[in-house]
Amino acid sequence: MVNQEDPRVLRTRELIQAAFRDLLRRKGFDAITIKDIAQKATINRATFYAHFEDKYALLDEVTELAFDAMIPEQVTHAQAFTDDICDRLILATHQYIVDFYRNCRMDSHSMATLVDEKIKKMLQQTIARIFLKGDFPQREDRHHIEIMAAMTGSAIYGAAHYWLNVEEKDRTDVLADLVRPYVMNGLGLYRNGDA
Amino acid sequence: MVNQEDPRVLRTRELIQAAFRDLLRRKGFDAITIKDIAQKATINRATFYAHFEDKYALLDEVTELAFDAMIPEQVTHAQAFTDDICDRLILATHQYIVDFYRNCRMDSHSMATLVDEKIKKMLQQTIARIFLKGDFPQREDRHHIEIMAAMTGSAIYGAAHYWLNVEEKDRTDVLADLVRPYVMNGLGLYRNGDA
DNA sequence: GGATGATCGTCGCATAGGCAACACATGGTA
DNA sequence: TACCATGTGTTGCCTATGCGACGATCATCC
Incomplete structure (x- = not known):
């Protein structure tokens, strides 16, 4: 090669x-x-x-680069999964999806599926990496970390995607306020006690 | 090569x-x-x-391409040197010089000289080509055509360049109204008889 | 004066890219 | 059915580009 x-x-x-x-x-x-x-x-x-190898491999790489560029510095170097980091991930994911649907003609179901999967996977990896760096509960249990990351990534992605068709779709702060407590409670990390 | x-x-x-x-x-x-x-x-x-060969050859080519792009279609395919064609040449030349001085840092006298010469030469060639296609007086005399083209090109270029420092520099119509009669009379082509 | 550093212009060798052709698959059509 | 057009991957050969090095020139500085 x-x-x-x-x-x-x-x-x-x-x-x-x-x-x-x-x-x-x-x-x-x-x-x-x-x-x-x-x-x-x-x-x-x-x-x-x-x-x-083919245009699918190209789509994969282009998607990866584009999403990487959306993830803020603070998230990449985060030492713990805080409310702030969670918010940034939610907003970045939502923004990526908005841009994607705005820029690309979505007549291809196969592409939408591929990009969906790719983004979810990157989200999960990003989250798992943060968990591993921080003082996450059951930090020693690899499976536990991975499945928590998978659920968190899927939840964020699902919510961000759903928000495309919501009336108040411009209120991304509302989106974050809905997703953050859900995710943080699910992880047992919520500290503000309003759940 | x-x-x-x-x-x-x-x-x-x-x-x-x-x-x-x-x-x-x-x-x-x-x-x-x-x-x-x-x-x-x-x-x-x-x-x-x-x-x-060096950066001078590059400058030459870049200048040529840029000036070529400024010359309107009608001039390129003109069959005779009319008032209209003359006007278009004046305005294109003036616009080129304006763009050039706006975009480039003019701390190099050598560059200004090279570009000057290049543009004048291209103007002359363009004009000579039109003379050869039309029913120009003394059409058979190659020297006559070339020197008329040389004077015309130089006059247009000189005027367009001078117009950079004129108070009413935005009135390119005034520029054209000054240059056109001069050139056309010089060539013995003026038909409107206001000279 | 000499030392230093940057740029120039050129070289031979290694490698990425262009080209033409190939077999194969797909889909329309006569 | 057979045919034709179009897209996909792949190959071998040739050419353009990258690399590292070279001597030469020039400016700067000690």
């Missing part, structure tokens, strides 16, 4: 990703061909396959 | 030109090094030399 440090490789991958993001704004995922991507990226079609 | 049709070549040249245009907005021509250009273009310094 190619050397991931070579500047030509970095540039080509960036070109492919940019072309793909651009195409997603114009046509549905299913309608995008490798030829389309290669043309817009000004690379050869064969070169695409030197970098990505 | 490299094959000018290869898509890698086209892309690399475009990257170099874009990087150079961008750098010209931030620092003076003299202060720009080949290393700067290569870094911003995400190419290797040695690759630069496969495409341009």
